Amino acid sequence: MQNRLTKLLAAAALGMTFATAAASADPVTVFHDKPFYQSGWDGLTATAKKDGIDLNFSAYATDQFQAYIQSSLMSGDAPQAFTWWNGTKLKEIVDSGQLAPLDDLWAKKIASGEYDASSAAPFTVDGHIYGMPTGLNRWIVLYNKAQFEKAGIANPPATWEELIAAADKLKAAGITPFNASIQDGWRGFVWFQELLLRTNPEAYALLNQGKLKYTDEPVKNVFKIWNDFYAKGYFTDPTSQEEPLDFARGKGAMYLFGDWIIGLVEKGGMKAGTDFGAFIMPNVDPSLPNNVIVEGAPIVITKAGMENPDVVKFADWYMSENAMNSWATDPGLYAGNLKAKTPNTIITDIAKIATDGKYNSVTRYWEASPSEIVLPAVEEFNRFMTNPSPEAADKAMANIEAIASQYWANHQ
Numbered sequence: 001m002q003n004r005l006t007k008l009l010a011a012a013a014l015g016m017t018f019a020t021a022a023a024s025a026d027p028v029t030v031f032h033d034k035p036f037y038q039s040g041w042d043g044l045t046a047t048a049k050k051d052g053i054d055l056n057f058s059a060y061a062t063d064q065f066q067a068y069i070q071s072s073l074m075s076g077d078a079p080q081a082f083t084w085w086n087g088t089k090l091k092e093i094v095d096s097g098q099l100a101p102l103d104d105l106w107a108k109k110i111a112s113g114e115y116d117a118s119s120a121a122p123f124t125v126d127g128h129i130y131g132m133p134t135g136l137n138r139w140i141v142l143y144n145k146a147q148f149e150k151a152g153i154a155n156p157p158a159t160w161e162e163l164i165a166a167a168d169k170l171k172a173a174g175i176t177p178f179n180a181s182i183q184d185g186w187r188g189f190v191w192f193q194e195l196l197l198r199t200n201p202e203a204y205a206l207l208n209q210g211k212l213k214y215t216d217e218p219v220k221n222v223f224k225i226w227n228d229f230y231a232k233g234y235f236t237d238p239t240s241q242e243e244p245l246d247f248a249r250g251k252g253a254m255y256l257f258g259d260w261i262i263g264l265v266e267k268g269g270m271k272a273g274t275d276f277g278a279f280i281m282p283n284v285d286p287s288l289p290n291n292v293i294v295e296g297a298p299i300v301i302t303k304a305g306m307e308n309p310d311v312v313k314f315a316d317w318y319m320s321e322n323a324m325n326s327w328a329t330d331p332g333l334y335a336g337n338l339k340a341k342t343p344n345t346i347i348t349d350i351a352k353i354a355t356d357g358k359y360n361s362v363t364r365y366w367e368a369s370p371s372e373i374v375l376p377a378v379e380e381f382n383r384f385m386t387n388p389s390p391e392a393a394d395k396a397m398a399n400i401e402a403i404a405s406q407y408w409a410n411h412q
Helices: 002-023 035-050 062-075 087-094 103-111 117-123 145-150 160-172 189-199 201-208 217-231 243-248 259-266 309-318 321-329 345-356 371-386 390-411
Strands: 028-032 055-059 081-083 132-144 254-258 276-279 291-301 360-363
Touching: 028 062, 028 309, 035 055, 035 309, 035 321, 062 087, 081 309, 087 291, 087 371, 103 117, 103 309, 117 132, 117 291, 132 145, 132 259, 132 345, 145 160, 189 201, 189 217, 189 254, 189 291, 189 371, 201 217, 201 360, 217 371, 217 390, 243 254, 243 259, 254 259, 259 345, 276 345, 291 309, 309 321, 371 390
Parallel strands: 028 055, 028 081, 291 360
Antiparallel strands: 081 291, 132 254, 132 276, 132 291
16 A cells, blocks of 8 residues: 555656656657667767757656556646557547547658558557657677677577577586566566467467466466476576666676667677677477567657647657657667668578568567566566576466456457
């Protein structure tokens, strides 16, 4: 109760901050929960200023940010521009009726050749487009080239057997195979989603639709593999709060994450393509279809925002080649603009692999399942990672299923 009260009070205080900023017509303020991109936001601000746009970005902690946005939408007083997520999370706020569809803006940008229509798909709800991308990111495995060479691994793994063999060679060479943590409180789902997708993609879809239980065999199999990896010492310290820097420092040879992390790894001193490469996690069963998790992160505009000429001007500018060149430079993200430069060679190489291999794009667990399930599920995944055991796995599955079954009973 005390924790809930603290969050509510924090959200109320944050609401006063949002309201104060939103009341000012100048500059345009975009609210977000991604302070790790601060230098990138600063770069956009500087670029915008050169283009005659007064812009500001304000960062907040994820839990407070979500609480404020959801409560402000309920009260009808949401900020005019803010970042969000795609999938179920986007639909949840579209249903408030306060977001502005951006169909006309996208039509203009597609007609100019700056964007492909497919880039709008992650932000489309009920036939309308509600977001401008901050990133269109595949979830891949980065690998440390020097550590692979030290362990006698000539090429990145192309099969599950090669992945396990690489992990064993790395362990034998005194190198921890995988870098993974619960940093910032939300990362616990990363390996859960990937292992389920690599073992049973149909089960992944059914779970997110409420047609499979968290206590069913496909999920049990995920925890069995996950726990086995921990038992073998495959993972780094889960409590670290410097996950991308841990990879840059060589604490783990492979790093499963969204490609948006590449710029943060480079800030740790490594060079993409030179010091580290990337591959898409192979399936456990090679007969399964090629899939890759894709995350689409939007900036959304409220209907009130679209009545503000400054916000309309910002939206058009933000999707421009000039703005996206800045964003590709720092934090090094690809956001769909076909005329803007590619952030790094890894993104180019992985895009070719995905195209040549006819990979299906699969929505990330965070956005694919309802928030009412995902948030408590992540807490359970985190607890398992910090104290992995078969008993902890059973408890996590049972606790998540109790929440999921109650949610789906009221929503199906």
